[in-house]
Amino acid sequence: MRINLDDAKALRELDTIAALQDTESYDEQFKTGLKLSDSLDVSNISVKIENIVVLGTGGGSAASVNLIKSYLFDELQVPLQLNQGYTIPAFVDAKTLVIVVSHSGNTEEVVSGYEAAIAKGAQIAVITAGGKVLEMAREHNHACLLVPGGMMPRIVLGYIFLPILAILTKLGLISDKRTEIEETIALFEEWKHIYGTDSPIDKNEAKQIAIEMDGLIPVVYGTLPFFDAPAWRWKNQLGENSKLMAFWNAIPSLHHDEAVGWDSPSALLKGVHFTLIRDQEDSEKTTQRVEISADILRERAGGVRVVHSHGVSRMARLFSIVYLADFVSLYAALIRGVDPTPVEVINLFKQKMGQPLVTVKVR
Numbered sequence: 001m002r003i004n005l006d007d008a009k010a011l012r013e014l015d016t017i018a019a020l021q022d023t024e025s026y027d028e029q030f031k032t033g034l035k036l037s038d039s040l041d042v043s044n045i046s047v048k049i050e051n052i053v054v055l056g057t058g059g060g061s062a063a064s065v066n067l068i069k070s071y072l073f074d075e076l077q078v079p080l081q082l083n084q085g086y087t088i089p090a091f092v093d094a095k096t097l098v099i100v101v102s103h104s105g106n107t108e109e110v111v112s113g114y115e116a117a118i119a120k121g122a123q124i125a126v127i128t129a130g131g132k133v134l135e136m137a138r139e140h141n142h143a144c145l146l147v148p149g150g151m152m153p154r155i156v157l158g159y160i161f162l163p164i165l166a167i168l169t170k171l172g173l174i175s176d177k178r179t180e181i182e183e184t185i186a187l188f189e190e191w192k193h194i195y196g197t198d199s200p201i202d203k204n205e206a207k208q209i210a211i212e213m214d215g216l217i218p219v220v221y222g223t224l225p226f227f228d229a230p231a232w233r234w235k236n237q238l239g240e241n242s243k244l245m246a247f248w249n250a251i252p253s254l255h256h257d258e259a260v261g262w263d264s265p266s267a268l269l270k271g272v273h274f275t276l277i278r279d280q281e282d283s284e285k286t287t288q289r290v291e292i293s294a295d296i297l298r299e300r301a302g303g304v305r306v307v308h309s310h311g312v313s314r315m316a317r318l319f320s321i322v323y324l325a326d327f328v329s330l331y332a333a334l335i336r337g338v339d340p341t342p343v344e345v346i347n348l349f350k351q352k353m354g355q356p357l358v359t360v361k362v363r
Contacts, residue, residue, distance in 0.1 A: 001337030059154025105131020
């Protein structure tokens, strides 16, 4: 079944848990996330923090951490590491801040890492909507922020990104970001009308990109040091929402290895769609590399699109790409008549591992 992306009624009917609606409501989610973040008490963390480890997996938690790392690349002077496995690094000790992030509260890798962090005597703050993680936080009297549940974790960036920022701010590790947050929220209010369900194809870049990449393998290229995380997020959303194999990398590093793959047989490269991300903070040499890459790929690939970030602050510009990517990933599923919500392969893994399945409420 094929869906016309200008048929808003058909899109909403196929979208069983209203992922489009939740994405269009990022402005409200971030407003709530900001209020919750203001209430977080981290006064029980009093030692000088020498390094930070964030325990988190999946489209919401890990994506937020990677965005934090890109956003704070030239400000945060304490090393920050994302930890997605069952074990934690050997350096974790009493001067390590471990931020435990699990929206469900039952992510087994996070629970395992949390237990190890407790044993190491780490300083701990928790962000969750409930589950085992909440029980552990209450048992050990750790700083904890309880965020709303009932949504797909990959759509709850406002309940994860902003609380992590708040923790770092309250501990004096970064400057206050309220002005940038408020700009981002204001722009979400504008962008939802540009990328949302009712915006027609001829005025909607998200729908245009979904149509361009339809039937092709998507590859997304970001730029270092600030816009690699949005490319990673885009790839993951194409996997989870669109049910597509997708890939990502970052310029300039990919020019030292992956770019040689552009010499693949033409029949293969014609089956690939490339999206390249541009930002105003890209260096002159990076900008040149993006433009040259796009020129080379236009002669070889099935499709090429250069997208530009929007906004004044770096935070707003990062989320301008994330927001575009989220809509693209939803439309890339819906155009094929695919509901973006179910995650059957993830549930298959969970079933074989004896874990609780991912369930969502049909609206």
